[in-house]
Amino acid sequence: MSxxxxxxxxxxxxxxxxxxxxxxxxxxxxxxxxxxxxxxxxRTENHLRVYTVYLNRVGHINIYKKDGLDKFSTKPRQxxxxxxxxxxxxxxxxxxxxxxxxxxxxxGAGIVGNGCRTVPFVAKGIDPxxxxxxxxxxxxxxxxxxxxxxxxxxxxxxxxxxxGGIVISTGLAKILGKTVVYSELPKDQRPVVxxxxxxxxxxxxxxxxxxxxxxxxxxxxxxxxQDAEVVATFVSAIPELANxxxxxxxxxxxxxxxxxxxxYYSLWxxxxxxxxxxxxxxxxxxxxxxxxxxxxxxxxxxxxPFYSGTMQFVxxxxxFISFVLAAVVILSIFNSATxxxxxxxxxxxxxxxxxxxxxxxxxxFEMEMLLLATFSIISGGLVAAIGxxxxxxxxxxxxxxxxxxxxxxxxxxxxxxxxQSGIATLCLALITTxxxxxxxxxxxxxxxxxxxxx
Amino acid sequence: xxxxxxxxxxFVELRGIVKNYRLGQTVVSALRGVSLQLHRxxxxxxxxxxxxxxxxxxxxxGCIDDPDSGSISFDGVEVTKLTDDxxxxxxxxxxxxxxxxxxxxxxxSVEENVELPLLIxxxxxxxERSERVASxxxxxGLSAYTKNRPDQLSGGQRQRVAIARALAGNPxxxxxxxxxxxxxxxxxxxxIDLMLELNSRRKVTFLFSTHDANLMNRVSRIVNIQDGVxxx
Numbered sequence: 046m047s048x049x050x051x052x053x054x055x056x057x058x059x060x061x062x063x064x065x066x067x068x069x070x071x072x073x074x075x076x077x078x079x080x081x082x083x084x085x086x087x088r089t090e091n092h093l094r095v096y097t098v099y100l101n102r103v104g105h106i107n108i109y110k111k112d113g114l115d116k117f118s119t120k121p122r123q124x125x126x127x128x129x130x131x132x133x134x135x136x137x138x139x140x141x142x143x144x145x146x147x148x149x150x151x152x153g154a155g156i157v158g159n160g161c162r163t164v165p166f167v168a169k170g171i172d173p174x175x176x177x178x179x180x181x182x183x184x185x186x187x188x189x190x191x192x193x194x195x196x197x198x199x200x201x202x203x204x205x206x207x208x209g210g211i212v213i214s215t216g217l218a219k220i221l222g223k224t225v226v227y228s229e230l231p232k233d234q235r236p237v238v239x240x241x242x243x244x245x246x247x248x249x250x251x252x253x254x255x256x257x258x259x260x261x262x263x264x265x266x267x268x269x270x271q272d273a274e275v276v277a278t279f280v281s282a283i284p285e286l287a288n289x290x291x292x293x294x295x296x297x298x299x300x301x302x303x304x305x306x307x308x309y310y311s312l313w314x315x316x317x318x319x320x321x322x323x324x325x326x327x328x329x330x331x332x333x334x335x336x337x338x339x340x341x342x343x344x345x346x347x348x349x350p351f352y353s354g355t356m357q358f359v360x361x362x363x364x365f366i367s368f369v370l371a372a373v374v375i376l377s378i379f380n381s382a383t384x385x386x387x388x389x390x391x392x393x394x395x396x397x398x399x400x401x402x403x404x405x406x407x408x409x410f411e412m413e414m415l416l417l418a419t420f421s422i423i424s425g426g427l428v429a430a431i432g433x434x435x436x437x438x439x440x441x442x443x444x445x446x447x448x449x450x451x452x453x454x455x456x457x458x459x460x461x462x463x464x465q466s467g468i469a470t471l472c473l474a475l476i477t478t479x480x481x482x483x484x485x486x487x488x489x490x491x492x493x494x495x496x497x498x499x
Numbered sequence: 500x501x502x503x504x505x506x507x508x509x510f511v512e513l514r515g516i517v518k519n520y521r522l523g524q525t526v527v528s529a530l531r532g533v534s535l536q537l538h539r540x541x542x543x544x545x546x547x548x549x550x551x552x553x554x555x556x557x558x559x560x561g562c563i564d565d566p567d568s569g570s571i572s573f574d575g576v577e578v579t580k581l582t583d584d585x586x587x588x589x590x591x592x593x594x595x596x597x598x599x600x601x602x603x604x605x606x607x608s609v610e611e612n613v614e615l616p617l618l619i620x621x622x623x624x625x626x627e628r629s630e631r632v633a634s635x636x637x638x639x640g641l642s643a644y645t646k647n648r649p650d651q652l653s654g655g656q657r658q659r660v661a662i663a664r665a666l667a668g669n670p671x672x673x674x675x676x677x678x679x680x681x682x683x684x685x686x687x688x689x690x691i692d693l694m695l696e697l698n699s700r701r702k703v704t705f706l707f708s709t710h711d712a713n714l715m716n717r718v719s720r721i722v723n724i725q726d727g728v729x730x731x
Contacts, residue, residue: 060606399616401619
């Protein structure tokens, strides 16, 4: 028989179903929207993080010569890591079990030609075996499966270094008129010689060949040139590099620039949550080893300007939308709670007169809101699940600023996002109720019994 | 200052109670130095015209409003000095309220409405709650309606439920603010009969306000209030 306070709260919810439904719908919609927003941010963040760390090969930890990040481009010899530095770094990181992959990378620029036309390039050199590990990394498979594949051809690890294979962006391949990659050439292909670039068949000849020439100023001050074969093409997600990106083996690029040095040395971690701890340890060990270096985490604004800029934009946008959402939910709850309180002021007066304390009355309303919010959150969760399933299966492509080729809209919330959104929604509902009820519990009981509250 | 005193130890004692209400720029004096003693087991009616201060007087005794000046002792306790929570506790443990408009919770059944004041009394077990509710409903003759909702009852029956709710906590004092005002004469008489019977059987002190002249000759004591002053 016992009515119980929860039962009373539950019964009270059935009193004005339409109003409670509207309030519940606002809470459910707010919660579903928070999950969807969280899912959007989570997916965008992971997409960009994995793109940056693994595909763009900005390691979790990047070791530069002191001031190398700023000054390498103007004084590469002075601000690069030489053999001795690399050896010390390898020695220091050898027994750190959290380091999964490591390797040096060389950045360079020059011009690339097809015999008839030359254009500037920006090249990145890395050990092909390191590249293979990065491209096959589980994070790549999970977050950017589409981008990890080459547009044509296969990776440098499939070719002997003597071939001089390079991977170029699709935009650069188009400019150079290269429509095939090395593996697609006939076995008996002979070197193509284009004597007259104005000849009607010149374009066709260039297209049928994978050979290009890389020309750059070596670090010793000489002009250097190399033949290279296009073994693959890729879609660069960064517009600035879409028409100029070249990827080569570290050894090949070192030959071009006539050096054994690297621009920086990158470390990829098994557990990125240990990043700060690992940086401290490495910094301490490198200092002990007498190495004068700068260490940058992957999300540093200078190291990953694209990631940092894009995520800052996303966070600002999502924070703004969250505030709007919260305002809508707060106003809906406040309106509903105020209406309910006005309607039930005489009843509240009766309850106070038979002995309910102010806090007991407040708790009763909080319990009602807790029940309503819980039902609404469960409903909102179901709505969000259905909505996210539909969105993810529609294959909607959108073009966020700074990403060429567009992104497929996917919402990927995780348990943390759902729990945080649920707690935030619940707290919002309860705080709003407390604010709405605060006045009535302080109102004189005699006034409440008259059926009004001032 | 008006005083009505009866010999013997007072159970409730009001001394020089003044209560003013401010309505915009106007100050309305609801009680002007009222002193009154109530004794255990009394069945008292407060009579007077509308606006004479009857309800305010009951509110003061029931600790649901505070006087501007004066003091109220309830069973030896000076209630004007109590905290809000202590007053709530006092109301729950010692006072039962009956309202003109019944004030039942529509989503609760008859027995659940009666149980309400017991729900916040942690010293009462669930079993004892059930016993008290059953006993109170039996006393008002509504044992057959325990599962009904208030909207399934007549006005007279609803007021009986309110009386049962007031009695369920075994109060020392029941305050009824115009309990028959919303009832027809037949039901009014029945409610008065019931309160008299409970007063006699349970020895509960009753104080109720009314301006129904037909009821005045049924009570043992009448307190007449006019313009915030007790006349007799």
